[in-house]
Amino acid sequence: MTGMLKKTILALSRPMTPKPTHIQPRLQSLPNIKSVLFDIYGTLFISAAGDIGVDTAVDNHQAFQAALHAVGLPALGGAELLKEAIEAEHRRKRAQGIDFPEVDIVAIWRQVLVGLMPETTLTDERLQQLALEYELRSNPVWPMPGLAALLAGLKSKGMTMGLISNAQFYTPLLLEAFLQKPLQTIGFDEDLCIFSYQVGEAKPSPRLFELAVTRLARFGIKTDEILYIGNDMLKDVWPASQVGLRTALFAGDARSLRLREDDPRCQGLQPDLIVKNLPDLLQVCGN
Structure with missing residues (x-):
């Protein structure tokens, strides 16, 4: 069944390109990062709707x-x-x-x-x-430019990788279909793939991030050694910062960039990084 679903994904998906944003990147070295966790829709994927349907x-x-x-x-x-x-x-x-x-x-x-x-x-x-x-x-989706290179580079650095995303059963299948590899082969730790439909709660609930913190603690990884990257200041940067993670705002596609400037939870909130090209993370994460 999984194989048939992946064939459907490839048959119905068409290339898309990101729409430019006015936001300027802000990069700094974060040498102590040992784990990188990702949002999916609007960050790893170009999403026509800007989010999961x-x-x-x-x-x-x-x-x-x-x-x-x-x-x-x-x-x-x-x-x-x-x-x-x-x-x-x-x-x-x-x-x-x-x-x-x-x-x-x-x-x-x-x-x-x-x-x-x-x-x-x-x-x-x-x-x-x-x-x-x-x-x-x-809600058509397509891999964000540089996705495969980023994930391969982080894996080669020995970075512990995971996903925290508003998602459904088909979301990990999309990644596997596009990259032609199982999540574990790509470099994602199964225990760190935290999907909203399995938890019963969606971002911006901090619970998804708390689960990741607890699981990463088993590896001896502390909160300030974890970087979370997403495209939404409220659903990504705010809950990640609430549990003490370092944060990166992905600002590479106008379809999905959500600054939420009118939301009081986001006023005065600053991510550690602003990233417009995914492979730029390789320059700033870890040694």
Whole structure:
């Protein structure tokens, strides 16, 4: 099943290039860094929506119908039901005290289709294919320039690498499909791949970052030896700084750059680095 999903990713994905930003880079040497953790959408990936599609809750009727058709289901209307189901699940979880809730998109699709097609057999595999087909159409992504070189360079330095991202089951598959390697071969530690859909909370919840800090402590790595890079001052830089990490704002694509200047949590907040080209991190991280 995983192989088929990766083939779908490559078949439906097309090259994109970043849109320039007005932000100037700010680089400094951080020689004591032992671990680099990454956001994915808008940082490692160019993202047409600037974020994962679930976060943007896109109501895209054309993508909805095309995804249904691709998996052999009737191309009915109902894209708005997907958005409504996501919002309803967010409300339910907030009522339970979760400030920044996340959904499992496969469960959301099952809920929507049970209402639309109660007699249809819906296996997890079919729902995963459907969710991926919709995401690739509503929020196309492509690797950020220099991604492969950056990851290979950090791996050669012996850097401990991980991911903290608002994500769904298909997110790691995107990385593996584009780079043609499993995450562990790329250099990511499995315990440091922290995805919102598995935790049930989304950034900017500090909980995802606290999990990373706890797990890195097992390696003897302290918070000021960890660098986190993301494109969003609120969802990335703010929670990472709350738990004591060094931070880098990725400002290489206008689609995804989020400065959040009106948010009080971001006022006066400064990342340690501002990066516009991913391979520049190789110059500043570690020895």
